[in-house]
Amino acid sequence: MERRDFLRLAVAGAALVGAPHTSRAATGRIDVLVNEPIGAIGADLYGHFCEHLGGVVYDGIWVGEGSSVPNTQGIRQAVIDGMRKLPKGAIRWPGGCFADSYDWRDGTGPREQRPRRTNFWAGGTGGDAVSKSKYDPNHFGSVDFVRFCRLIGSEPYLAANLRSLPARDFYQWVEYCNSPAGTTSLADLRARDGEKDPLKVRYWGVGNESWGCGGDFTAEEYAVEFRRFTSWVPGFDTRLAFVASGPSSGDLNWTRGFFSKLTEKGAGMIGRVHGFALHHYTENLGFGDPARNDWNERKGSAIEFSPMEWYEILKESDRMEDLIASHWAVIGEFDRQRRVKLFVDEWGTWYKAGTEAKPNHLLGQQSTMRDAVVAAHTLNTFHKHVDKVAMANIAQLVNNLQSLFIADGDKCFTTPTYHVFDLYGPHVGGQSVRTVLSTPAIGYQRPKNTGSVFGLSGSASVKDKTLTLTVANPHFSEAQEIEIAVRGAVSGPVKGAQITAPEIHAHNTFAQPNTIVIKDATVGAVQNGLLVHRFPPASVTRLQLTLA
Numbered sequence: 001m002e003r004r005d006f007l008r009l010a011v012a013g014a015a016l017v018g019a020p021h022t023s024r025a026a027t028g029r030i031d032v033l034v035n036e037p038i039g040a041i042g043a044d045l046y047g048h049f050c051e052h053l054g055g056v057v058y059d060g061i062w063v064g065e066g067s068s069v070p071n072t073q074g075i076r077q078a079v080i081d082g083m084r085k086l087p088k089g090a091i092r093w094p095g096g097c098f099a100d101s102y103d104w105r106d107g108t109g110p111r112e113q114r115p116r117r118t119n120f121w122a123g124g125t126g127g128d129a130v131s132k133s134k135y136d137p138n139h140f141g142s143v144d145f146v147r148f149c150r151l152i153g154s155e156p157y158l159a160a161n162l163r164s165l166p167a168r169d170f171y172q173w174v175e176y177c178n179s180p181a182g183t184t185s186l187a188d189l190r191a192r193d194g195e196k197d198p199l200k201v202r203y204w205g206v207g208n209e210s211w212g213c214g215g216d217f218t219a220e221e222y223a224v225e226f227r228r229f230t231s232w233v234p235g236f237d238t239r240l241a242f243v244a245s246g247p248s249s250g251d252l253n254w255t256r257g258f259f260s261k262l263t264e265k266g267a268g269m270i271g272r273v274h275g276f277a278l279h280h281y282t283e284n285l286g287f288g289d290p291a292r293n294d295w296n297e298r299k300g301s302a303i304e305f306s307p308m309e310w311y312e313i314l315k316e317s318d319r320m321e322d323l324i325a326s327h328w329a330v331i332g333e334f335d336r337q338r339r340v341k342l343f344v345d346e347w348g349t350w351y352k353a354g355t356e357a358k359p360n361h362l363l364g365q366q367s368t369m370r371d372a373v374v375a376a377h378t379l380n381t382f383h384k385h386v387d388k389v390a391m392a393n394i395a396q397l398v399n400n401l402q403s404l405f406i407a408d409g410d411k412c413f414t415t416p417t418y419h420v421f422d423l424y425g426p427h428v429g430g431q432s433v434r435t436v437l438s439t440p441a442i443g444y445q446r447p448k449n450t451g452s453v454f455g456l457s458g459s460a461s462v463k464d465k466t467l468t469l470t471v472a473n474p475h476f477s478e479a480q481e482i483e484i485a486v487r488g489a490v491s492g493p494v495k496g497a498q499i500t501a502p503e504i505h506a507h508n509t510f511a512q513p514n515t516i517v518i519k520d521a522t523v524g525a526v527q528n529g530l531l532v533h534r535f536p537p538a539s540v541t542r543l544q545l546t547l548a
């Protein structure tokens with residue numbers, strides 16, 4: 001599409017709020033309402049997900065204790081070091097779909113004697129690549145996963161098998177992890193695996209996508225299973241937090257059906273659900289055309305895309321807002337006291353195969369500036385709904401969908417998405433505050449109609465006297481000059497940092513790992529509570545101001 005077509009399609013945005021403009025060139029405005037807190041931003045909004053799938057665990061995280069690849073306790077050092085710089089969000093393991101085929105006992109005992117199993121994803125490589133993902137050696141077990149979490153300071157979040165193991169195996173996994181040293185045979189087994197003291201695992205997912213790969217249950221059938229699996233699970237010294245398998249994207253019937261059946265036994269059953277998992281992937285390039293709605297066919301390339309596909313992916317990522325609001329409303333019909341929180345424990349972009357670092361990295365893909373903007377916008381959305389969303393886990397950490405790391409042998413680099421997590425770090429521990437963005441939406445031409453996408457994305461938080469504002473400019477070719485009004489912001493310098501790319505398809509590679517990284521941004525000063533800032537095209541920016 002020609003640039004002039006974009007301009008022609010640009011639609012008028014919402015009316016600007018607040019004080020009149022002081023900058024003639026300003027195309028929009030952000031009002032940060034520091035006196036309107038939404039809730040505290042916890043590190044778990046910056047959670048992760050790693051599954052026994054392709055190159056995520058083997059090659060990605062686990063290289064083995066005897067490896068020539070630098071490691072601590074068999075875990076890739078570059079991933080440990082990279083993760084230590086980020087917010088310490090909980091990490092979910094071992095799946096995903098894999099979870100409902102996994103027997104945790106396979107990952108115990110002397111490593112070389114552990115069973116080798118056909119992986120859940122064995123049939124899913126779509127080719128003849130000799131994939132380690134097809135066969136799981138089980139060298140990486142529960143103890144290794146918890147060590148990985150401890151090395152980086154994150155909480156472990158285990159996903160239990162509800163489809164193919166009985167409830168007994170679930171509570172025995174809890175016993176293996178959490179029973180006090182020397183009290184049970186399973187605690188002794190854990191000690192032989194290297195951890196005498198309890199692992200204190202708090203978060204337990206009860207199945208995964210139980211509407212699909214997790215057993216093809218109806219919502220009502222799953223609710224009955226959930227009640228049974230969570231009955232009388234010993235807590236030991238750790239207060240367990242169960243996470244129920246929630247819907248795929250916008251399936252409100254699943255949410256209503258689950259809570260309705262769960263509470264048939266009594267309203268108190270709500271107390272069993274700490275988190276309700278929501279999964280949503282940004283992947284649909286069907287452009288609203290029913291003829292282009294096949295799950296595989298509708299996906300595009302991770303690195304070769306038109307401006308139209310750039311915008312359509314951003315528009316798809318914006319569905320998160322409605323998904324949170326709509327499922328939250330349904331949960332509220334049953335949970336009047338608002339005890340249940342949403343866990344968006346799988347989110348991210350999903351493209352077609354072809355950009356994975358190695359053929360056996362099933363679902364591996366590259367990550368460009370487009371993914372950075374998706375990550376920024378999604379995190380801004382979570383901040384806005386921090387009263388509803390307690391945890392979010394991007395899929396998946398290494399060598400997979402919207403990964404933060406791509407690794408192969410002794411090589412490893414961080415993706416633009418990693419740098420967004422880094423850039424957003426100062427939000428953690430702050431109070432998310434209401435942030436009103438007034439910018440025109442961006443219009444674009446689709447194959448059979450026109451689309452429009454948010455004109456700017458932003459969120460703000462206050463920690464001590466520092467206000468952190470993060471903004472993504474989704475316009476692929478135009479900068480936006482924005483007036484930012486912050487009541488109570490003292491005059492003075494503003495710290496700025498940003499992620500930009502030489503062009504929108506740019507990405508980091510093993511040969512050029514620093515094409516997209518965080519750089520300092522030049523920012524003006526606050527004058528009378530107003531700051532004017534020019535956000536580069538296709539960028540993510542962090543501004544930090546001091547409050548009075």
Ligand code: AHR
Pocket residue numbers: 051095096097098208209346395396401
């Ligand atoms: O993240 C890849 C897969 O997507 C997960 O295994 C599954 O839960 C989801 O459908």
